[in-house]
Amino acid sequence: MSKINEKLKWDVVSYVDHKEYALWPLLKYFKKIIKQDSQEWKTRGLELYKLFSVADIKGSNRASYDIQKEIATAALKSGINDIWQVRQHDEEFRFSLNLIYNQLFDFVEIATDIEELISIWLLSCGILSWYHKEDRAGLKHIYFKCINKGKEIGAEEIEKLLADLSPEQVKIAFYQESKEYVKIQNQTDYDQRSKLEESELKAILSEMKEEEIIEFLKFEKNSLMRWTSINIAWDIIENRGEISKDIAEEFTEIILSRLESYSWENSGG
Numbered sequence: 001m002s003k004i005n006e007k008l009k010w011d012v013v014s015y016v017d018h019k020e021y022a023l024w025p026l027l028k029y030f031k032k033i034i035k036q037d038s039q040e041w042k043t044r045g046l047e048l049y050k051l052f053s054v055a056d057i058k059g060s061n062r063a064s065y066d067i068q069k070e071i072a073t074a075a076l077k078s079g080i081n082d083i084w085q086v087r088q089h090d091e092e093f094r095f096s097l098n099l100i101y102n103q104l105f106d107f108v109e110i111a112t113d114i115e116e117l118i119s120i121w122l123l124s125c126g127i128l129s130w131y132h133k134e135d136r137a138g139l140k141h142i143y144f145k146c147i148n149k150g151k152e153i154g155a156e157e158i159e160k161l162l163a164d165l166s167p168e169q170v171k172i173a174f175y176q177e178s179k180e181y182v183k184i185q186n187q188t189d190y191d192q193r194s195k196l197e198e199s200e201l202k203a204i205l206s207e208m209k210e211e212e213i214i215e216f217l218k219f220e221k222n223s224l225m226r227w228t229s230i231n232i233a234w235d236i237i238e239n240r241g242e243i244s245k246d247i248a249e250e251f252t253e254i255i256l257s258r259l260e261s262y263s264w265e266n267s268g269g
Contacts, residue, residue: 023052023063027070034074041074041086049090068092072099076106100127101138108145114155117146121162125169136172143173201225202232210242214250226258 030048033040048067055061072093075086087094104127107120124142128135143162150158163170205213213233220229234251237243 021062023048023055023061023067026051027063027067030067031070034070038074038077039082041071041078041082045071045074046089065098068096068099069102072103073106076103077110097127104142105145108142108149111149111153113153114150114158114161117150117155117158118161118165121146122165125166136175139169140173143170197225198228198232201229202236205229205233205236210237210240210247213237214247214254217251217254230255230258 026048030040030044033044049071052061052064052067056064072086075082093099104120104124107123108117111117111120121142124139128139128142146162147158150156205216208216213236217229217233220226222229230251237247
């Protein structure tokens, strides 16, 4: 600790860069402001934009994209003239496909008739590529957003119209929906198998003495259950009232040995 304290006295208070969230509170207040008056994107929004641009020079400001997105959304809700104004302000607003994609949902939200919905859908078909996985998923989300909005405004024929105008894109949207269902089913099956394995492990460990449980943990081969088994084993011994200093030290050694081979997601110098 003395070495750390010695180094810290030379440290300075500054924008720290790594995974920086310092601008999130300002973003939160900006969201509240534009709910009251979307025109504020021209004043407070652009001031906030300048601030995060300076922060970006330093490094990984985590609020950047969300600030851009909120400014773009506020401009969209202010009218077509504001949309063009914000696009002229910075190339990020002109060329960011992510911002354009998010604005498609805002366009759907403020649509008032079926003609506008059809225009937004066709625009989406032009922007989103059938050969990109993310774009196919995006097309699905836009499609169902248009369908729901159409039914909301009384345009019950929206599904047939979109299918007639763009049959291939609608097929892609439905294909992505079916893939999503399969993915959910696979996840459900995995969760059920995991619960079954945990129940079986609990039953096995419950029949063991505490010394046998410790030996089991020391030589366990199932890498997927290595942390779950520690929790189950500890709960069993604790419920028996057999926790002692020696047992706690054994568990500590087991945990430390497993941590040595643990892959830390964000480790680094």
